[in-house]
Amino acid sequence: MTRENEVKQLIEYIARALVDHPDQVEVKEIAGEKTLIYELRVGQGDLGKVIGKEGRTAKAIRAIITASAMKIGKRAQLEILE
Amino acid sequence: MVQEQDKEGTRSEDSRNELTPPEPAAGPATPEPAATPEPESPVGEPEPSGPETDAAAPAPEPEPPPPPPEEPELVRIVLHDIVRHIGIRARIEVERQPDDSYYANIKARHSNGLLIGHRGSTLRAIQYLVRLIVKQTYPDVPMVMVDVSGYRVRRENFLRKKATAVARIVMETGREMALDLLTEKEMETVQDELGSMPEVRVYALGTGTRRNVIIAPAG
Numbered sequence: 001m002t003r004e005n006e007v008k009q010l011i012e013y014i015a016r017a018l019v020d021h022p023d024q025v026e027v028k029e030i031a032g033e034k035t036l037i038y039e040l041r042v043g044q045g046d047l048g049k050v051i052g053k054e055g056r057t058a059k060a061i062r063a064i065i066t067a068s069a070m071k072i073g074k075r076a077q078l079e080i081l082e
Numbered sequence: 083m084v085q086e087q088d089k090e091g092t093r094s095e096d097s098r099n100e101l102t103p104p105e106p107a108a109g110p111a112t113p114e115p116a117a118t119p120e121p122e123s124p125v126g127e128p129e130p131s132g133p134e135t136d137a138a139a140p141a142p143e144p145e146p147p148p149p150p151p152e153e154p155e156l157v158r159i160v161l162h163d164i165v166r167h168i169g170i171r172a173r174i175e176v177e178r179q180p181d182d183s184y185y186a187n188i189k190a191r192h193s194n195g196l197l198i199g200h201r202g203s204t205l206r207a208i209q210y211l212v213r214l215i216v217k218q219t220y221p222d223v224p225m226v227m228v229d230v231s232g233y234r235v236r237r238e239n240f241l242r243k244k245a246t247a248v249a250r251i252v253m254e255t256g257r258e259m260a261l262d263l264l265t266e267k268e269m270e271t272v273q274d275e276l277g278s279m280p281e282v283r284v285y286a287l288g289t290g291t292r293r294n295v296i297i298a299p300a301g
Binding site: 006009010013014017018052056057059060061063064066067068070071072 | 160163164167168169170193196197199203204206207208210211214215218
């Protein structure tokens, strides 16, 4: 398992732990040379759970995946999609 | 010779069908024997560096789910999972404080700085998410303070010393001095430390996690 996948798993783990429909959590990874982009999709009605009040949860998830990606010398970017 | 190739885009591929149907239980085969079902979840194992104790993999059985771990154990498990997914091996100790809050210390041999982040930003994010996740199971979970190898304690001691030193200079010179860009919590620490010095007052310019804290003569 590559470390890229671990960043993906990190996002999946956090998102699944927060939403009402963990089975509808999907994370797509777009790996670039230096940047990893992750697209997070959640079930209907769960968007607020991963974004949080004033985006606080989304901000926290971004901070953590930044650290995780830094470990492999990359930048991680998280897009939360409807 | 006119070669009639299919220049009209006859390829009507709608190949964007990446919608995987939600499979109910696509998990791997359960390695646990079904013959001896232990009703208790293996909570009482104080394995400090358990390599593959994966609490995040629910068994794909329609049986009644095992009872969730006790609150402090759940704090430890969630924190352990997050740190592991960040890619760091660490030992986690969770203590109940006298005021009922939890103090969770992450002890990693390496990568402490990575877990702390710029002025504790990663640490704050971890702390926020751990409590949020535990809250899904225990809605009344108290405050959880997450620390990395005692960073918070060291930082608080440092801040208190620095605040006192700067306050002395302010008293001598009668001029105000900027202390640092601090978070709200850190500013409260400074105010607490200087509470016994009526000769100075503390105020901040700005809000949020970047407030420029200033110590000024009280007069």
